[in-house]
Amino acid sequence: MKKRIVISFLIIMSPIFLMAHNPLSAVYRLDAKNDGGILKIYLTQAALNKSLKDIYGADYINALSGKEFKELIVGYIKENIFININETRINLEKGGIRYGNHQTDLTFITSTIPNKIENIDLEVTAFKENDHHQTIFCFNKDNVIKEKMVLNSSNDFKNSIVYENHADYSYLMIGVSVMLFILILVTIVFKLRNKKLALLFKV
Numbered sequence: 186m187k188k189r190i191v192i193s194f195l196i197i198m199s200p201i202f203l204m205a206h207n208p209l210s211a212v213y214r215l216d217a218k219n220d221g222g223i224l225k226i227y228l229t230q231a232a233l234n235k236s237l238k239d240i241y242g243a244d245y246i247n248a249l250s251g252k253e254f255k256e257l258i259v260g261y262i263k264e265n266i267f268i269n270i271n272e273t274r275i276n277l278e279k280g281g282i283r284y285g286n287h288q289t290d291l292t293f294i295t296s297t298i299p300n301k302i303e304n305i306d307l308e309v310t311a312f313k314e315n316d317h318h319q320t321i322f323c324f325n326k327d328n329v330i331k332e333k334m335v336l337n338s339s340n341d342f343k344n345s346i347v348y349e350n351h352a353d354y355s356y357l358m359i360g361v362s363v364m365l366f367i368l369i370l371v372t373i374v375f376k377l378r379n380k381k382l383a384l385l386f387k388v
Contacts, residue, residue, distance in 0.1 A: 210232075
């Protein structure tokens with residue numbers, strides 16, 4: 186029980202540790218659910234402010250009200266993230282934002298995520314204007330993080346993963362294990378039978 190609590194705490198706190206290590210990092214965590222996923226985004230305030238001011242200009246940003254600035258952040262994120270699973274676009278739907286002095290967090294409910302994941306195509310261009318920016322994207326299904334991808338200028342802020350053959354391999358391993366067990370069992374039976382025959386001949 187204690188071990189599970191520690192692991193859960195580390196998973197929850199890992200975005201904070203990652204951004205503390207690199208203030209130019211943004212962390213995206215997608216938790217797949219049967220009726221739609223939950224995407225959580227963790228941004229450093231310094232990187233967010235710099236990027237938006239570079240794009241829209243400091244005067245424009247400074248003239249915005251708090252509500253308008255939050256709406257600008259949400260719109261900017263939605264326009265600069267593309268998630269395709271099994272060749273289907275995953276859309277960001279309802280969401281919320283918590284704006285802080287050092288960190289801004291966003292949470293979105295996404296459109297339905299397939300139960301069986303065959304492939305993921307990901308592109309996150311938000312904040313690419315910032316030098317040395319990188320995005321850490323975590324995909325979590327059934328409370329197990331399946332993948333952790335790093336997007337930066339070296340891969341043009343894109344990544345793709347294919348899972349198509351994973352299930353087939355699992356069934357193959359089960360089949361091989363069953364066949365191996367049967368082979369061992371038959372070998373043992375034959376050895377015991379031969380020993381009994383040998384004893385009968387000796388008598």
